[in-house]
Amino acid sequence: MTQPIRIGIVGYGNLGRGVEAAIAQNPDLELVAIFTRRAPESLQVHNKQVKVLHVDAAEQYRDKIDVMILCGGSASDLPVQSPRFAAHFNIVNSFDTHAKIPEHFQAVDEAAKAGGTTAAISIGWDPGLFSLNRMLAEAVLPEGSEYTFWGRGVSQGHSEAVRRIKGVKYAVQYTIPVPEAIERVRKGENPQLTAREKHRRECYVVAEAGADLEKIAEEIKTMPDYFADYDTEVNFISEEEFKQQHSQMPHGGFVIRSGRTGWQKENQQMIEFSLKLESNPEFTSSVLVAFARAVYRLNREGQIGAKTIFDIPLGYLSSRSAAELRRDLL
């Protein structure tokens, strides 16, 4: 066996913990160190053998780490960290602020090209695998309509919006695709669907003692952008039930393209990609780890600069050789 690919993790939240676990499922990868902005000794890492270091020590690991997986948030961590690390390391990140992807790509691309590194950005499932399937289905069936449904799953943004309401102690929000809408799409009806017709929202709320429940429910349901355009159900539950039933982070969704082929567009063709995830962060982590392998290979071939999921041959994700893939999986 060849030397394992040496991985570093930057940031140890849900995503960083998921990456640590995912690396253990890939024998050709080795976790070298976890970097954090917190006091390193305060981190409860799973594998006690792995080094935990302050993020300022990272540059000393330039020759000891092949790929850094950046596990910070898209709002403030990744815009700063990604170019900074790409100057010295091959990186993978899950930058997911859609509107800022072009500028993020450019900043990372410049840093990576200056540093001779390879950087995969916006990796995960959306952006990521869902984006890939939207693109692929459109390329194959240019005459058609595309639909993405999300859920059933926890939306962190919506949960946070509910938690900001006065009198709310804990809250979680599930985004739920409307089955009738999915069925109409699968039947090839190419429906025009409003936000309300595509998804509904379910909130589970633990209120502070003495809080006005009706007022909280009303405030949630009428909140612009987040809830006003949807059918929203608000359930008040006990703290005990909340911790027992709502501490997981499931998610998933569907990318469906319905197209037509033939001179008279007489044949309906349907492409569907779906995910059903019991742990959203662990799945995203698993995608990041597979792309770390690809980034390492691209860099060894001299393919430097920023890359997205559209730019990377998917065979590079596999631990199998190209000849094995042709023989066993094609």
Next chain:
Amino acid sequence: MTQPIRIGIVGYGNLGRGVEAAIAQNPDLELVAIFTRRAPESLQVHNKQVKVLHVDAAEQYRDKIDVMILCGGSASDLPVQSPRFAAHFNIVNSFDTHAKIPEHFQAVDEAAKAGGTTAAISIGWDPGLFSLNRMLAEAVLPEGSEYTFWGRGVSQGHSEAVRRIKGVKYAVQYTIPVPEAIERVRKGENPQLTAREKHRRECYVVAEAGADLEKIAEEIKTMPDYFADYDTEVNFISEEEFKQQHSQMPHGGFVIRSGRTGWQKENQQMIEFSLKLESNPEFTSSVLVAFARAVYRLNREGQIGAKTIFDIPLGYLSSRSAAELRRDLL
């Protein structure tokens, strides 16, 4: 607008006709000529403006065609035609004899490298998009189980096997996935499934006048390899019903991977890709056409030799630029 990519079609059966129609859905592609081994004037091509030429005239089009899409069969056409055309043209083919893919790859790779061309082999949906999804899901979820179900769709091989039986005038065979098996897989049970548990087979047969129907049905149901290991239903119908109800070529299927993540493998993660096709050949043709675009771009970049769906960045399939893809689809 830049010059369109100039396409040639070799072989004008169901697949070639599908490619002709698919090119018309892609304004950046232009069909230059159709090449056939038959008498060119005997072909009923859809677009009367397009040149129809004998296949022996193809080499004269070396500078007039950017990509040749080879639409012959895998048994005898493609093993000969692919290296021959790859010596002079960028090509795409749908070679689908799984066991012979490695040797086919090598033969085409040598011809393409000698000719400075780029050749995408085994493109379509299986091999093709299904292979890609098997590979991708395995790379992301290394600890898991993978299932491919085919259908409901017409199997040409099984239909042909029925037609060879004495007393059979016309016949079509549908491969049908067993819904209970798919449900067990989707639930994450990771079942061990026999051939019989995964798929059943339905035959629609028009018998010759006076044929022994019971004998035909028995012969079908006990046919080794093709039917003996499956639950097979045989329906005798009139020639009229056959032509009205069974002249289409629907197909499709499901690639499902169920994996587990987390240190205790406590979280189940499910990836599913499915197709529901009213016309199998037209869909395969649509995939071939998108890959013709990719092959052209790869060749312009100097990436010569044989490629499979694992080797090609999927962004190359799209008529959109990389910057547009990042902005609009990521």
